[in-house]
Amino acid sequence: QVHLAESGGGLVQAGGSLRVSCAASGRAFTIYAMGWFRQAPGKEREFVAAISHSSNTNYANSVKGRFTISRDNVENTVYLQMNSLKPEDTAVYYCAARRLPAATSSRDAYDYWGQGTQVTVSS
Numbered sequence: 001q002v003h004l005a006e007s008g009g010g011l012v013q014a015g016g017s018l019r020v021s022c023a024a025s026g027r028a029f030t031i032y033a034m035g036w037f038r039q040a041p042g043k044e045r046e047f048v049a050a051i052s053h054s055s056n057t058n059y060a061n062s063v064k065g066r067f068t069i070s071r072d073n074v075e076n077t078v079y080l081q082m083n084s085l086k087p088e089d090t091a092v093y094y095c096a097a098r099r100l101p102a103a104t105s106s107r108d109a110y111d112y113w114g115q116g117t118q119v120t121v122s123s
Contacts, residue, residue, distance in 0.1 A: 014122065014123050016121075020117055021080075031098070035095075067083070090120050098111050
């Protein structure tokens, strides 16, 4: 089994920056691609960004140019650097991991999920 633990969420003003992290433990060697999703109140969980084991990236159009996903394969950690934050970025951010290599945006393709970390952007 794989355990994912997010950290780094919080409250930030619009235009500010925040970095969230996700550390994988357990059978982390089985993980290939990792991703971030988010869920705002009353909305579906949506794709934010994903990264393959070889660091190919994939972004939602709504965050492209503002967010950067990266990973440290030695530490089994994935990061999401969020810049130029907007109030509409407010959500619970979830880390996800899958046993296949493609950095897909499909929620159903991910095998493991973290508990989520709250990101709140004030206007």
